[in-house]
Amino acid sequence: MTDTVATPSLIKTLPGAAYTDPAYFTAEQAAIFETMWFCVVRSADIPDPGSYRTVQVGRESLIISRARDKSVKAFLNVCKHRGARLCTDEQGQVQRSFQCPYHAWTYGLDGKLIAAPNLTKMPDIDRVEFGLTSLPVREWLGYVWVCLADEPPSFEDSVQQDIVDRLGDLDSISHYDVADLALGKRIVYDVAANWKLIIENFMECYHCATIHPELTEVLPEFADGYAAQYFVGHGAEFGPDVKGFTVDGSEGLDKIPTVADDQDRRYYAITVRPQVFVNLVPDHVIIHRMFPLAADRTVVECDWLYLPSVVEAGKDVTASVELFHRVNSQDFDACERTQLGMSSRSYREGGVLVPSEHHIGAFHDWVTSMVGTPRQEA
Amino acid sequence: MIEICPLADLPAGEAKRVLVPPHPPIAVFHTEDGAVYALxxxxxxxxxxxxDGWVEDCRVECPLHASTFDLRTGGVDQPPAKVGVRAHAVTVQDGTIYVELSDETPNLPPGVSYGASA
Structure with a gap:
């Protein structure tokens, strides 16, 4: 399916409209974000019964919360009565229930309709049927994943398979004990770019030597343009003088003890479709969750995770966080710059991928297989 | 005296609505401490x-708004409810809950009426 152009070195990208057309974005919401497992929050973000966060997945607003029995629930953020949005805050804590601010329809933390004015006069109202719409939930790597599909795909064959395809197996990631790490830093980026530009950028390293001087110092092999994501089971090796994965190559934090010897002093990167990036280094793990909000807007929430002992002791993670924060800022600036060109007549048929980017063609083929072929003019 | 149900059918921490026509329905509460009350x-x-409300510290909070009522007296603590509900005498005999209805006039909200109290 990947188009070739006259020059064998080059294959074509998607046309510009795939990055700008609101109709194509809506089709992606329906065919991708509302059909696949979508990583929404860190489990520790909702520690107690009644803690909640609201997130946008596809075209839906969701409440992710913890019930009385400590289990995680995901609900559509819509009152079953007249459709008012229940929670408008991004996060919060309710005492015992979610109550619609319009007519006070009141739902328990399990989603069941508990009370409503005159409910006792309407004994025919089924409290489960008129409870909140509940969605399937999985917890993995210390994150909550939800699926809006009527029949969710197998978690193992989708989310976990993307990890296996990159690392070779699941054991490799289990060595990082991701679920039991603690949040050292979270930065939220509001990026004026299409989500696919962010994924494509993350997949290739042709840009690394140009825009990521600090990263290329730490991982010298990135200068040749082949990203860790080009290979299977390959971690980019730290430079010989580099002590840790930090902005200046200085010593990092305490190493995660279960990381294997052959993973030490290496950087691994994985894309879990459609919206998660994972970076693994010996002393921390970086997880990006993307929330595509419009054809030209994506919010990225990025977590830096360390050993709980490192976070509890209040150790200085500044130089550690700063490396990838700088990489993120450099990348997202580039994505925003690229977004500007997507609507140009010169990009109507798209651009080209050089050999070290050819694997992005497989991502484009996947998008097209899910959504259909974008039209060439927006 | 009205027979409600065996105590064993109302686990501690739970409450049930009981229809006692022609009187207004009553709520019977079995608290976590093991006491039984009726309002x-x-x-x-x-x-x-x-x-359907929430019981804490011998008070029940209405599930719709923030008023709470004392399980022992029916007294209300804060608006939007302005008057209390009636409290009914409860006895547990041989493992069965009985309620003696109060003969006070019930304080029902606007638009709500039941049989004799209409």
Whole structure:
């Protein structure tokens, strides 16, 4: 399916409209974000019964919360009565229930309709049927994943398979004990770019030597343009003088003890479709969750995770966080710059991928297989 | 005296709404400490079942708004409800809950009426 152009070195990208057309974005919401497992929050973000966060997945607003029995629930953020949005805050804590601010329809933390004015006069109202719409939930790597599909795909064959395809197996990631790490830093980026530009950028390293001087110092092999994501089971090796994965190559934090010897002093990167990036280094793990909000807007929430002992002791993670924060800022600036060109007549048929980017063609083929072929003019 | 149910059918921490026509429905509470109380079930502010509310520190909070009622006296603490509900005498005999209905006039919310109290 990947188009070739006259020059064998080059294959074509998607046309510009795939990055700008609101109709194509809506089709992606329906065919991708509302059909696949979508990583929404860190489990520790909702520690107690009644803690909640609201997130946008596809075209839906969701409440992710913890019930009385400590289990995680995901609900559509819509009152079953007249459709008012229940929670408008991004996060919060309710005492015992979610109550619609319009007519006070009141739902328990399990989603069941508990009370409503005159409910006792309407004994025919089924409290489960008129409870909140509940969605399937999985917890993995210390994150909550939800699926809006009527029949969710197998978690193992989708989310976990993307990890296996990159690392070779699941054991490799289990060595990082991701679920039991603690949040050292979270930065939220509001990026004026299409989500696919962010994924494509993350997949290739042709840009690394140009825009990521600090990263290329730490991982010298990135200068040749082949990203860790080009290979299977390959971690980019730290430079010989580099002590840790930090902005200046200085010593990092305490190493995660279960990381294997052959993973030490290496950087691994994985894309879990459609919206998660994972970076693994010996002393921390970086997880990006993307929330595509419009054809030209994506919010990225990025977590830096360390050993709980490192976070509890209040150790200085500044130089550690700063490396990838700088990489993120450099990348997202580039994505925003690229977004500007997507609507140009010169990009109507798209651009080209050089050999070290050819694997992005497989991502484009996947998008097209899910959504259909974008039209060439927006 | 009205026979409600065996105590074993109302686990501690739970409440049930009981219809006692022609009188207004009552709510019977079995608290976590093991005590049993009975109140009129209908909040005096708006038609809501107190049996669906939340019990804490010997008070029940209406599930709709923030008023709470004392399980022992029916007294209300804060608006929007302005008057209390009736409290009914409860006895547990041989493992069965009985309630003696109060003969006071019930304080029902606007638009709500039951049989004799209409």
């Amino acid at each position: 009129d079930d209908t909040c005096t502010h708006q038609d809501a079942s107190l049996a």
